[in-house]
Amino acid sequence: MSHMSQLHEPHPHRIAIVGVGRVGATFAYALLLSGLVGEIVLINRDHKRAEGEAMDLNHAMPLSETVRIWAGDYPDCAGAAVVVVAAGTAQRPGETRLDLDQRNAAIMADIIPRITAHNQTGILLIATNPVDVLSYVAWQASGWPHQRVIGSGTVLDTARFRYLLGEHLGVDPRSVHAYIVGEHGDSEVPVWSTANVAGMRLDEFCQREDCPLGPEVRERIFHRTRDAAYEIIQRKGSTYYAVAVGLLRIVESILRDQHTVLSVSSLVPGHYGLENIYLSLPTVIGRNGVERVLHLPLDKGETAALRESAGVLRGVLNELDRES
Numbered sequence: 038m039s040h041m042s043q044l045h046e047p048h049p050h051r052i053a054i055v056g057v058g059r060v061g062a063t064f065a066y067a068l069l070l071s072g073l074v075g076e077i078v079l080i081n082r083d084h085k086r087a088e089g090e091a092m093d094l095n096h097a098m099p100l101s102e103t104v105r106i107w108a109g110d111y112p113d114c115a116g117a118a119v120v121v122v123a124a125g126t127a128q129r130p131g132e133t134r135l136d137l138d139q140r141n142a143a144i145m146a147d148i149i150p151r152i153t154a155h156n157q158t159g160i161l162l163i164a165t166n167p168v169d170v171l172s173y174v175a176w177q178a179s180g181w182p183h184q185r186v187i188g189s190g191t192v193l194d195t196a197r198f199r200y201l202l203g204e205h206l207g208v209d210p211r212s213v214h215a216y217i218v219g220e221h222g223d224s225e226v227p228v229w230s231t232a233n234v235a236g237m238r239l240d241e242f243c244q245r246e247d248c249p250l251g252p253e254v255r256e257r258i259f260h261r262t263r264d265a266a267y268e269i270i271q272r273k274g275s276t277y278y279a280v281a282v283g284l285l286r287i288v289e290s291i292l293r294d295q296h297t298v299l300s301v302s303s304l305v306p307g308h309y310g311l312e313n314i315y316l317s318l319p320t321v322i323g324r325n326g327v328e329r330v331l332h333l334p335l336d337k338g339e340t341a342a343l344r345e346s347a348g349v350l351r352g353v354l355n356e357l358d359r360e361s
C-alpha cells in the first residue's frame with residue numbers, strides 16, 4: 038500500500054499508532070475488528086516490524102472490516118483524529134513502571150515533535166509507561182492544549198478493579214461503578230467511598246445481598262488490582278489485551294463524541310488542591326479530548342492518598358527535570 042503513505046489529506050477516521058510492539062499491534066487488531074475507523078497507520082522505529090504487522094492485519098480484512106492499514110512514517114500522522122503512542126520499553130519482571138521513566142521520556146521527547154510537525158489538530162493518546170509522567174512530558178513537548186493530550190491512565194486498573202469486584206459480588210463488571218484514581222502504578226488509589234452497584238454503595242449492597250466485604254476482602258481485591266501487571270508479567274512477559282481494549286474505548290468515545298466517563302490521565306485542573314500534574318480522575322471524554330475532569334467527593338483518607346500519589350509523580354517529574 039505504498040501509495041497510501043503519500044496521502045496527506047485530513048481524514049476523520051484515520052488513527053496513527055506510534056510504537057507497534059505488543060500493545061500497539063494488539064490495539065491495531067482491536068481497532069480493525071471494531072470497524073470504527075477507515076485508516077490505521079503503523080509507525081515503528083523498526084519499520085520491518087510495522088510492515089509485518091500491517092501484512093498480518095490486512096490478511097484479516099476479507100473476513101472482517103474494510104480498513105486501510107499500512108506501515109508508514111510520521112508524515113502519515115497528518116489528519117489522524119487520534120495518534121496513539123505505545124513506543125518504548127515495557128517493564129521487565131521485577132521492574133516498576135517508574136523505573137522506565139528516563140528511557141521512555143527520551144523516546145517521548147524524540148517522537149512528539151515528529152508527530153506535531155505533521156498534525157496540529159488531533160488528539161495524542163499516550164500508553165507508554167510511566168504513563169502519567171510521559172503524558173505530562175508529551176503535553177509539554179507538543180505545545181498543544183492539555184485537553185488534547187491524554188494518557189490511558191488508570192482506565193486499565195479501573196477495569197481490573199471492576200472485574201474483580203464483579204466476580205466477588207456476583208454481578209456483571211459493567212454494572213459495577215468504581216474507580217481507581219491517581220498514578221497508573223504503585224501509588225494508585227481505590228475509591229471505595231463512591232463505589233456502587235445499582236446506585237447502592239457497596240456496604241449497603243453487601244449487607245442486603247449477604248456477601249462479605251470487610252477490610253481484608255477489600256485489601257485483597259485492591260492488591261490484586263494494583264499488582265495485576267506484576268502477576269501477568271511474571272507469567273507471560275507482558276500485558277496487552279486489556280490495555281488495547283481500554284485504548285479502543287477511549288478512541289471510540291472521542292470519535293463518536295460519547296462523553297463517556299473514563300479514568301484517563303490528564304492535567305488536573307486544581308481539584309483537591311492539585312495542579313500542574315497529570316494523573317487519573319473520572320473524566321468526560323469526547324470529540325475535544327478532555328471535556329471535563331470530574332471532582333469526586335473523596336473521603337479524607339482517599340484525598341490524602343491521592344495527594345500522596347500526586348507527590349510521587351511530582352517527584353519523578355522533578356527528577357527528570359534535574360537530569361535534563
Ligand code: NAD
Nearest residue numbers: 056057058059060081082124125126127164165166193280
Ligand atoms: P514492546 O517492546 O512490545 O513494543 C514497543 C515498540 O516500540 C517496539 O516495537 C519498538 O520498536 C518501538 N519503539 C521503541 N522506540 C521507538 C521510537 N523511538 N519510535 C518508534 N517506535 C519505537 O512493548 P509493549 O509491551 O508493546 O509496551 C509498550 C509500552 O506500553 C511500554 O512502555 C509498556 O509499559 C506500556 N504499557 C502500558 C499500559 C497502560 O495501561 N498504559 C499497559 C501495558 C503496557
